[in-house]
Amino acid sequence: MTQPLLAIERLSVGFSKQGIVRTVVNDVSLCVEAGETLALVGESGSGKSVTALSILRLLPSPPAVYLAGDIRFHGESLLHASEHTLRGVRGNKIAMIFQEPMVSLNPLHSLEKQLYEVLSLHRGMRREAARGEILSCLDRVGIRQAARRLGDYPHQLSGGERQRVMIAMALLTRPELLLADEPTTALDVSVQAQILQLLRELQHELNMGMLFITHNLSIVKKLADTIAVMQNGQCVEQNRAQPLLNAPTHPYTQKLLNSEPSGDPVPLSAQQAPLLEVDQLRVAFPIRKGILKRVVDQNEVVKNVSFSLQPGETLGLVGESGSGKSTTGLALLRLIASQGRIVFDGQPLHNLSRRQLLPVRHRIQVVFQDPNSSLNPRLSVLQIIEEGLRVHQPALSAQQREQQVKSVMAEVGLDGETRHRYPAEFSGGQRQRIAIARALILKPSLIILDEPTSSLDKTVQAQILALLKSLQQKHRLAYIFISHDLHVVRALCHQVIVLRQGEVVEQGPCERVFTAPQQAYTRQLLALS
Known part of the structure; x- marks a missing residue:
């Protein structure tokens, strides 16, 4: 044998x-x-x-x-x-x-340098021969315009693109x-x-x-x-x-x-004034060349996105990795520069300075895509989750903050007794739940959720979706839910926007888009899910 x-x-x-x-x-x-x-x-x-x-x-x-x-x-x-x-x-x-x-790729080296290192160390290839193989492998894993991206650094890629680079790096050695x-x-x-x-x-x-x-x-x-x-x-x-x-x-x-996402979104109350209005949102990153790194062009990654969102409603942003979903979320948070109109609860945000935005920050929270890079490894879970309370509710005592941390940890399925541990002592899914707890503790009006269930197993994913729905119903929370998992989007979202290369391909009520999609790209996504 x-x-x-x-x-x-x-x-x-x-x-x-x-x-x-x-x-x-x-x-x-x-x-x-x-x-x-x-x-x-x-x-x-x-x-x-x-x-x-x-x-x-x-x-x-x-x-x-x-x-x-x-x-x-x-x-x-x-x-x-x-x-x-x-x-x-x-x-x-x-x-x-x-x-x-994001942790496995070296943030100080370009993609080409990191991929070439694999071929140099393991297959003894010279740079000239390696470049062709690198481009071929990047193309096979779905990196568009691979030749233009070789000089990029990991932070310039979306989460999905970084994952594709990791896959290419492993496959180059032909193990x-x-x-x-x-x-x-x-x-x-x-x-x-x-x-x-x-x-x-x-x-x-x-x-x-x-x-x-x-x-x-x-x-x-x-x-x-x-x-x-x-x-x-x-x-x-x-x-x-x-x-x-x-x-x-x-x-x-x-x-x-039996843990596949199912069910319907939380029922909406009667039509009311929008919590968030976005009109003609555009985001472009400068392309710099030459020794002096002068701007020679603009890479427009989000093009004319418009929508309105009422209290208690969920908007799903779906599309390929690199389609502009996360960039849209960052622009709404005013963490990156953008053009267009953003109005939150009747107050325009697009013209406010960083200082003027501070009073609004606690009402708009975010759960980032990569919990490992968004959690400070030097802080305990208690310190991470209570950080927002320290800033926005300074009158609370240490004991009151700790009690709130234990309560919100229990809500997201974490043992409050682990609050003195550090992020490295938790699994990837547990770290994502810590990030969700950090967003929930300030009881915001709007939470931007960037792939919040992508690193969770199906049973925990079902728990988190049930938690998000119950919190939404109790506090009339509005969500912007960024995801590529269409089953999750259908179970949670009231309306959906389908993005492709920064442009809106299709937009409308979630049930209509899922049951009668108008565009071929949307039909393709649904067929593959």
């Missing part, structure tokens, strides 16, 4: 703190064959990423402790291998797409095994379909094995040969894809499969 490409044998991993070891992966056994895909699914914090990081021994030790078991690649132990051996495996034979691209940790989280459905097709093609071409970590069950159905379900650090069910999806035996697996 031939050996599997990768075999994880009864692996147990813990984290030590002050001499006490907390087990986070317990007795997990998995197997990945060459040319096949194993999907690892489960809640945030269930041990999926820890399992994947253990394969290449990327967990910091200490505090990480390998308590038992082994990990074998082509029959050779990786847990007991030397650093020299591991350096020959990492990147060359086993590549990894990390969960958070035998790909560890993909939520690789499609920040991608819209059209690019997601393109990436899945690319992975299937490369898998067939290279006979590549793949460990695919995700909470998106629609992707699992399209891609996986085998599925393993994790809960609280243990593998509770494992089987070939079709038998597991058609007849799951474990109650937790059944719960996951």
Whole structure:
């Protein structure tokens, strides 16, 4: 009987703190064959990423402790291998797409430099030959006008574009095994379909094995040969894809499969004065060239977006990554320069200075797309969530602030006893819930939600959607909901705007757009979802 490409044998991993070891992966056994895909699914914090990081021994030790078991690649132990051996495996034979691209990409280096470094180190290519391969790979993962983007830095890309660059970086080495940790989280459905097709093609071409970590069950159905379900650090069910999806035996697996977003938006009250009015919003970034970096042109990324939003209403912004959704949100927050008219609760915001905006800030809150980069790693969760109270409600005592923090943490499904921990001690989904709690604590009138559920598993996503709806009904909150998950948009939004390359393709009541789309691009998005 031939050996599997990768075999994880009864692996147990813990984290030590002050001499006490907390087990986070317990007795997990998995197997990945060459040319096949194993999907690892489960809640945030269930041990999926820890399992994947253990394969290449990327967990910091200490505090990480390998308590038992082994990990074998082509029959050779990786847990007991030397650093020299591991350096020959990492990147060359086993590549990894990390969960958070903004953290994984170097903010000080251009895309070309970072991608060339991969080819130089792992395949010994010269820059001239590497450039063609880099452009080809960027084109395959859906980066438009790749030649023009090589000089860009990570902060100049959207979240989805950064994720595509990470995928390109992993695939450039043509690995035998790909560890993909939520690789499609920040991608819209059209690019997601393109990436899945690319992975299937490369898998067939290279006979590549793949460990695919995700909470998106629609992707699992399209891609996986085998599925393993994790809960609280243990593998509770494992089987070939079709038998597991058609007849799951474990109650937790059944719960996951029944957690797709559903339901209707919160009913609107009678027509009332708009909370937010936006007219002809435009955003353009200067293109600079030459030694003196003079402005030679303008890159218009948002073009003439107009809408109105009443209290208690939700507007969905959907479209491809890089279509201008997040840029629109930043412009409404007055965090970037824009042209056009923005009126909030009868007060024009577009002409106000930074100081004049301060009294309005607490009424408009935001949950950013990447919770890891929006949470200060040096502050505890208590300090992060209470920061807004310190600024806008300085009369509150420390005890009153702490009590409010515990209450809002409970609302978003976090244990208040963890408030003294730091962001690095939480999973990606838990960090997103911290970011949502920070926005909710000031009880704003409007919250701009930029992909707030993209890093959450389906069960927690359903909880967050229910929470957003209940808060909306109780406090008449208005939301601007930026997302590429059309199921979530339909369950939450009253009206929707479809953006493509900064332009409004379609706009109208959510139910009408979903049931009778007028434009071919909208129909394409719905067909892929």
